[in-house]
Amino acid sequence: MRYGRHDHFEELISASLGGELTDAERTELDAHLDTCDACRATLAAFADQRRIVSGLRHVGAPRDLGARVRAGIEGGAFAAVPWWRRPAVLFAGVGGGLAAVAGALLALVVLNAVPDEQVGDATARPTPSVSVAATQSPPPIETAPPSATPAATTTPTPEATPEPPVELPAEPDVYLAYTGPFDNLVLTLRDGVSGETLHELPVQGPPVAAELSPNGQFLAFTTRRGQSGLHDVWVIHLPSGTVSSGAVPPIETDLAEWETVELGESMAGSELLEHMAWSPNSRWLAFTRADVDGAGTDAWLFDASTGATQQLTTDGVGYAASWIPVASEPSQLWISVAGDEPTSELVVVDESNPAECCGTTIGTLPVFQPLISPTGSHVIYWRGVMAQQGAEWAFVEGGAPYIADVQVVAGATELVNERPLFSDVTIDRDAFVSAGIEWGADGDAYAVWRVEWAGIPQGSQGEYPAANRVYFGHAGDERELTEDHAIDAADIPEDASVVDVKVTTTRHLLVTASEPVGGVMDAPVARLLLVTRNTGNVADEVAQIRADVEGGWFGPPAYDADPRSGRD
Amino acid sequence: VQSIVVPAGAGWRTRPVTHREATAREAEFARLFEEFSTPIYNYVLRMVGDHDRAADVTQDTFIKAYRKLDTISEAASTRSWLYRIATNTAIDDMRRRRMVSSMDDTSPAFANRADERPGPEAQAMAATLDERVQRALLTLRPNHRQCLLLSDLEDMSAQQIGEVMGLSYAAVRTLLCRARGEMRQALAAEGFSR
Numbered sequence: 213m214r215y216g217r218h219d220h221f222e223e224l225i226s227a228s229l230g231g232e233l234t235d236a237e238r239t240e241l242d243a244h245l246d247t248c249d250a251c252r253a254t255l256a257a258f259a260d261q262r263r264i265v266s267g268l269r270h271v272g273a274p275r276d277l278g279a280r281v282r283a284g285i286e287g288g289a290f291a292a293v294p295w296w297r298r299p300a301v302l303f304a305g306v307g308g309g310l311a312a313v314a315g316a317l318l319a320l321v322v323l324n325a326v327p328d329e330q331v332g333d334a335t336a337r338p339t340p341s342v343s344v345a346a347t348q349s350p351p352p353i354e355t356a357p358p359s360a361t362p363a364a365t366t367t368p369t370p371e372a373t374p375e376p377p378v379e380l381p382a383e384p385d386v387y388l389a390y391t392g393p394f395d396n397l398v399l400t401l402r403d404g405v406s407g408e409t410l411h412e413l414p415v416q417g418p419p420v421a422a423e424l425s426p427n428g429q430f431l432a433f434t435t436r437r438g439q440s441g442l443h444d445v446w447v448i449h450l451p452s453g454t455v456s457s458g459a460v461p462p463i464e465t466d467l468a469e470w471e472t473v474e475l476g477e478s479m480a481g482s483e484l485l486e487h488m489a490w491s492p493n494s495r496w497l498a499f500t501r502a503d504v505d506g507a508g509t510d511a512w513l514f515d516a517s518t519g520a521t522q523q524l525t526t527d528g529v530g531y532a533a534s535w536i537p538v539a540s541e542p543s544q545l546w547i548s549v550a551g552d553e554p555t556s557e558l559v560v561v562d563e564s565n566p567a568e569c570c571g572t573t574i575g576t577l578p579v580f581q582p583l584i585s586p587t588g589s590h591v592i593y594w595r596g597v598m599a600q601q602g603a604e605w606a607f608v609e610g611g612a613p614y615i616a617d618v619q620v621v622a623g624a625t626e627l628v629n630e631r632p633l634f635s636d637v638t639i640d641r642d643a644f645v646s647a648g649i650e651w652g653a654d655g656d657a658y659a660v661w662r663v664e665w666a667g668i669p670q671g672s673q674g675e676y677p678a679a680n681r682v683y684f685g686h687a688g689d690e691r692e693l694t695e696d697h698a699i700d701a702a703d704i705p706e707d708a709s710v711v712d713v714k715v716t717t718t719r720h721l722l723v724t725a726s727e728p729v730g731g732v733m734d735a736p737v738a739r740l741l742l743v744t745r746n747t748g749n750v751a752d753e754v755a756q757i758r759a760d761v762e763g764g765w766f767g768p769p770a771y772d773a774d775p776r777s778g779r780d
Numbered sequence: 781v782q783s784i785v786v787p788a789g790a791g792w793r794t795r796p797v798t799h800r801e802a803t804a805r806e807a808e809f810a811r812l813f814e815e816f817s818t819p820i821y822n823y824v825l826r827m828v829g830d831h832d833r834a835a836d837v838t839q840d841t842f843i844k845a846y847r848k849l850d851t852i853s854e855a856a857s858t859r860s861w862l863y864r865i866a867t868n869t870a871i872d873d874m875r876r877r878r879m880v881s882s883m884d885d886t887s888p889a890f891a892n893r894a895d896e897r898p899g900p901e902a903q904a905m906a907a908t909l910d911e912r913v914q915r916a917l918l919t920l921r922p923n924h925r926q927c928l929l930l931s932d933l934e935d936m937s938a939q940q941i942g943e944v945m946g947l948s949y950a951a952v953r954t955l956l957c958r959a960r961g962e963m964r965q966a967l968a969a970e971g972f973s974r
Contacts, residue, residue, distance in 0.1 A: 219957075226957035230931060232938050258960050261967060265917075265932035269910050273821040274835045277842075278813065284843040395848060395865050416847050438849065440808075733861075733943070 218251055225255045229262050382720045382742055384769030385455045386410065387757070388419040388433060391764035394735045401431070401448070404769060407758055410454060414472055415446055418726070418736045418765045420711050421486055425494035426773030428455030429462050430516050432488050432497050433768075436480065439729070443486070445475040445499055447514055460773050463495050467519050475514050475521050478502050479603035483648030483662050484531060484581060484594075485509060491535045491543040492773075496561060498524075498532035498545050502603035509604050511547045515566050524559070524570055525549075529605065533581045537588045544574075546582050550598045550605035554580035577627075579614075586773075587655030589618055590687040591627060596643055606664075611643035613660070615692060633660065633685075636694045637677060642667025644677065652715030653771065656687050659713045659721055671695050680704065682713055682723060684745055700752045703743050711738060712768035719745050724767030740767035809846050812862065817842065819934070820866050826929050827870040829918045837873050841866040860943035863934070867926055867944060874922065916966035924959035931956055 224241040227233055233241065245252055274280075384404035392398045399413040417435030420443065424431050432447045451469040452462065467473065478485070478501035488499045497514040508528020514521045524530060524547060533546035533556055542563050548556040558575040562568065582593040596611030613633040619626045632639070645664035652658060665677040673695060677683075681698040691697075699721065704710065708725040716722055720742060727737040744753040758766050820841060825834035844865050917925055923945070930936045930944060938952040947955065 222961065223953055223957040226960050227938070227953050230937060230956075232953065254964075257964050260972075261960060261963055262932045264909075264913055264967070264972075265928065265963075266935070268822075268826065268913060268933060270818075270822055271825065271831075273818045273838065274831075277817060277821070277835060277838060280835070280839045281813070281842045281846070284839055285846050395844070395861070395868060397848065416849070733857075733864075733946070 218248070218254070221245075221248070221251050222254055225251060225258055228255075229258055382716050382722075382744075384714065384716070384722060385424060385428065385771050386422075386431065387740060387767055387769035388413075388422055389758070389764060389766050390418045390736065390738075391761070391766075392735065394733050397735055399435070401450075402766075411448075411470055413446075413448065415444070415474075417444065418738065419768060420480075420724075421488060422712070422768040422770040423488045423490060423497075424455060424770040424772045425460075425490045425497075425516065426492060427460035427462055427494040428772035429465070429494055430490075430497070431770060432475075432490070432499070432514075433770075434486060434488070437477075441480050442504065443478050443480045445478065445488075445501070446472055447475060447497060447516065448472045449516075455772050460492070460494055463493065463517055465517050465519070467516070471519075473514075473519050473521075475499065476501055476512065477504065479504055481602075481604040482606065482646035482664065484606075484646045485604045486648075487532060487581065487583075489532055489534050489545075491545070491561070492537055493543060495563070496535075496543055496545070498535070498547075500530070500532045503528065504603070506603055508600060509550065513545075513561075513570065515569075518566060520566065522567075522569070531581055531605075534583045537584055537586055545570075546577075546584075548581045550580065550600075552597055552599075553578065554594070554596075554598050556580060556582055556593070583649055583651065584618075585651045585655040585658075585687065586653050589655055591616055591618060592633060592649055592651075592658065594644075596639075606645045607643040608645070608666070609641055609643055610639055611645065612637070612639045613644060613647060613649065615687060617687075631692060633692055634677060634683075634694070635692045637665075637670055639667075648710075648713065650713055650715055652718065653773070654718060657684070657715045657718050658687065659684050659715050660693060661710045661713045661723075674701075680708075680710065682710060682721065682743075684715075684721060686718070699743055699745055703741065703752050703754050705739065708739070714769055714771065716742075716771070721745065722767070722769045724769070726765070735763060736765050737763050738765040738767055740769065809849055812845060812849075812858065813842060816859070816862050820862065823863065823929060823934060824866055824870050826914065826917055826933060827867070827922075827925060828873060829914055833873060837866070837870050840873075841869045844869065857943060860940055863930065863936075863944045864946075871922060871926075912970040912972070913967070916963060916970045916972075919966045919969075920959065920962050923955065924962050927952065927955045928959040928963055 221241060221244050224233060224237055224244075228238070228241060245255065386404050387402050388399065389402050389409075390397055390399045397416065399415055399417070399419065400409045401411045401413060402409055415435060417437050419433050420436050421434040422431060423433070428450065429452075430447050430449055432445070434443050434445050436443055449465060449467040449469060449471045475497075480486075481502050485500050485502055488497060490497050495516050497516065499512055499514070500509055501512055502509045509531060510526060510528060511524040511530040511532040512521060513524050524532075529550045531548040531550060533548050535546070536544040536558070543561045545559050545561060546556050547559055548554060556577045556579055557573045558577075559570050560572040560574055561570055562572070577593075579593040579595055580598070582591050584591045592613055592615045594607065594611060594613050596607040597609040598605045598611070599608045601608075614630050615633050616627040616630040619628045634644075637644075643666050645666050647663040648659075648661045650659050650661075660683040661681075663677045663679055663681070663683070665679075669675050669677075671678070676695045676698075678698070681701065682704070683693045683697045684699055685693045685697050704723060704725045705727070707728050709728075710723060711726050712724040714722040723741045723743055725739050725741060727739075729736065740757040742755045742757060744755075746752050758764070817838065821834055821838045824837045824841070825831065828834055828837060841862070845862055848865070917929070920928065926945065927941060930941045931938075936944070938949050938956070941947070941952045941956070942949055945952070945955075
C-alpha cells in the first residue's frame with residue numbers, strides 16, 4: 213500500500229464517502245482536489261469501490277436457520293433441562309414479516325406446545341380438595357396472635373432450650389460469579405474458599421440472590437435480565453460432595469446432577485418480593501413472583517424431589533415468608549397476604565401429595581412476612597398499611613419491621629415482647645416501605661439492608677434510615693437497631709448498591725455490592741465483601757473476595773445449614 | 781387446630797407450571813432474529829466467503845445473542861452489539877480454519893495464496909462480478925475487510941463501526957482509509973480498472 217504526502221487527503225476522501233467530514237475538512241479537501249490529479253483519481257476509485265461493495269448481491273438466509281438456532285439453544289442453554297420444562301415460545305413474538313423463516317419457527321412453536329398439553333394446566337386438573345386440618349397430622353406447634361401490647365412484664369419460659377450459638381466460618385460454602393468479556397459473560401458456581409469454578413451454569417444474567425438448601429443439595433438463585441426489570445428464578449441440583457452438610461440428609465430427587473430448572477420469571481422488586489425460603493427438610497422452596505402484566509404478586513412452591521413448580525396463591529396478593537424451623541413432617545409455611553391489613557397464614561404442606569400439597573391453613577397472624585430465626589427463638593415481621601405499587605405491594609403508612617420472642621408453653625406457641633426493629637425511628641404515619649432482612653445461622657445475629665424509608669430522615673449523622681447502608685443487629689441486644697448499628701459507610705464502595713447480604717457469624721457479614729451500570733459494552737460489576745464488624749471507634753475490616761480479578765460480578769454467596777461444613 | 785380458612789384476599793390451588801406464556805425475553809429475541817438474521821447472514825457471508833460457513837457462523841451468532849440477551853441495555857446499540865458478536869464469531873471461525881492468526885495480524889491474510897490462483901485476466905474471464913469482488917474482499921486483512929463491509933455493505937457510520945470493533949472514531953477513519961487502499965489494489969488484481 214502506498215503511503216505518502218497524500219495520506220491525509222486520502223483519509224479525508226475515504227471519510228467523505230460516508231458523509232463524515234466536518235465543514236473545515238470539506239473545505240480543505242475541496243481545495244486540494246482542485247489541484248491534485250492523484251487524489252481526484254483516488255476519490256473516483258474509492259467511490260466506485262463503495263458502489264461495488266454496496267451493490268453486492270443480497271441473498272436470503274437459509275430457510276432452516278431459525279430451526280438451527282432453536283436447536284442450538286436447546287442443545288446448549290437448556291441442555292440440562294428436561295424437554296417438558298423448556299420454554300415453549302422461543303419465537304412466539306415473531307410478527308408477520310418473518311417471511312423465509314416463518315414456517316420453520318411456526319413449526320417450532322407447535323412442536324413445543326405439545327409438551328405443555330401433556331403436562332396439563334390448571335383447567336385440566338381437578339380443583340384441589342380443601343381438607344380440614346383434622347385430616348392432617350397435628351402440627352407440632354400452634355401459633356396464637358401476638359399480644360397487642362409489648363409484653364414487657366411477660367417473662368418467657370420456653371420449654372425448648374434454644375440451641376447454643378454456633379460460630380460459623382466466615383467464608384461461604386459457595387458463591388456465584390458472572391465474569392468474562394461483555395459478549396461472552398459466563399455464570400459460574402465457585403468454591404467459597406478457593407474460588408475454584410465448580411460448574412458453568414447454563415443461564416445468563418448477573419445473579420442477585422442465592423440460597424442453598426439446608427442439606428446443600430440444591431442452590432436456588434435469581435438472575436437479573438439486563439435492564440428489562442425482569443428476574444428469573446432458578447434451582448440447580450448440586451452433585452453429592454459439592455457442598456457437604458451433615459446437618460440435614462439428602463433427599464431423593466428426579467433431577468439429574470447439575471440439572472438446572474427454571475422456576476419462572478418475575479418483575480424485579482423490593483426485598484419483600486425477592487425473598488426465597490427453603491424448607492428445613494430441603495424439599496421445598498417457597499418464593500414470590502410479581503406478574504409481568506401487573507396482576508400482582510403470588511407465592512410459589514418448588515418441589516426439589518420432582519422438579520415441579522406450583523402456584524400457591526392466585527389473587528395477586530400472596531408472598532412467601534418462612535418455614536417453621538422444625539424438620540419434621542409435614543412442613544409448615546407462612547404465606548403472607550398483602551393489603552390494607554396484611555396477614556399471614558400458616559399452611560401445612562402435604563408431603564405425600566405434592567400435586568395438591570397446600571390446601572390446609574392452620575393459623576393466621578395479623579403480621580406480614582414473618583421471618584423466623586433458624587433456632588426458632590425469634591421472629592421478625594412487618595406491620596402497617598400496604599398498597600399495590602406497580603407490580604408489587606409496599607408499605608405506605610405506619611409500615612415497620614418488628615421483632616418478637618417466641619414462647620412455647622404447654623404446647624402452645626406465642627409471640628411475645630414485640631418491639632420495633634429500629635428502636636430510634638419514629639414511625640407515626642410514615643413508613644418503612646420495604647427492606648431486606650436476613651438471619652444468621654446462630655439465630656441471634658441479623659442484618660437489614662436496602663431499607664426504603666418514606667419519611668423525613670431522622671439521622672443525626674447523615675441520612676437515616678438509609679438505603680445504601682447495612683444495619684447489623686442481634687436479637688439479644690435490647691437496643692435492637694439504631695443509627696449506630698449501621699456498618700461503616702466506607703465498607704461499601706461509593707455509588708455501589710447493596711444487592712445481597714448474608715450473616716456469616718456474630719461479627720461477619722458478606723455483602724454483594726454492585727457498581728453502577730456502565731456503557732452498553734460494559735460487563736456488570738459487583739464486589740463480594742467480607743465485612744468484620746467492629747464497634748466503637750474501631751473501623752470495620754473489609755476484605756474483597758477475588759480482589760485479584762479486575763471487574764466481574766462476584767456474589768451472592770450461599771451457605772447450607774451446617775455451619776462447619778465446606779466443600780469436600 | 782383450626783379448620784382451613786381461605787381468606788378473601790388469597791386462595792390456594794395447585795397446578796403445574798407450564799411455560800406457555802410468551803416471555804419478554806423470547807419476544808425480544810424473535811424481533812432480533814426477524815430484523816437481523818438476513819443482514820447478519822449476508823455480512824458474515826462476505827466475511828468468510830462461503831455459504832455453509834456463513835450459515836454456521838450466523839447460527840452461532842444468534843445462539844450467543846440469545847444467551848447474552850440480558851446484556852443489552854440500550855435498544856439503539858442492539859445492532860452494534862449483534863454485529864460485534866457476529867464479527868467475533870466469524871473471526872473465531874476463520875482462526876479455527878487457520879485463515880488468520882490474529883486480528884492484529886499485520887500481513888495480508890492471503891498473502892501466500894495469491895500465487896496459487898489464476899492470473900487476473902483469467903479470473904476475470906471466468907467469474908461473475910460478484911465472485912470477483914468476493915475474492916478481492918477475501919484478500920484483505922480481516923480487520924480491513926470487517927471495517928470495509930461495515931461501512932460500505934452495512935452503511936454504518938464511523939461511530940457505529942467503532943462500537944462494533946471497539947475502536948475510537950479517529951481509529952476507524954484511519955483503518956477505513958487503509959482498507960479502501962488495500963481493496964483498490966485487490967480489485968485491480970481482479971481486473972477492475974481505476
